[in-house]
Amino acid sequence: MKVLVIGANGQVARHAITKLKEAGHSPIAMIRNSEQTEDLKELGTTDTVIADLESNFDHAYHRVDAVIFAAGSGGHTGADKTILVDLWGAIKAIDTAERMGVKRFVMLSSMGTVDPDKSDRIRHYLVAKKLADDHLKRSTLQYTIVRPGSLTNDPALKMVKVEEEIQVRDNTITREDVAIVLADIVDRSSTIGKTFEVLNGETPIGEALATL
Known part of the structure; x- marks a missing residue:
């Protein structure tokens, strides 16, 4: 499967x-800077495409089977950049997938989007993520929305907890574990139409995803 990673x-x-390469897929990296091309090829990307979420990027969708939207301004940027990337960029990516006939769409979102008002510090970020998620849910795409907790740079544990809404205090997950989840679900049909939160837990990733 050719997977465009935005x-x-x-x-x-x-x-x-x-992880996509290890799973037998052909990842295509969408980047803004051509200087990043060689570095990403070393990671296993089959191809790269230069495109910017803040302009037209239809050309990035040619011959693509699925999209993983992993772009984000981060919770500490200004509201203007959050709106342009996390909200408007995501909406454009969804609409472009519909227009270009790319049906499978995996959204990397965030915990906290169920009720952004519970967070004062990054409320603008969570509002943008929620609105983008809601737009995806209203689309005709075969979507899955993944909402991880606070991200760490620790090595993958390959053990997670997956629920529609997790009620916990320890809300962390490694970035590598999130990536494993994304690569797994891109062709896991049982996750289509599902939105779930994910944290490090006590269940192997494949087994946890099979419960969805």
């Missing part, structure tokens, strides 16, 4: 490229 130079996305 936001390919991000930390989770870079792990996802490696």
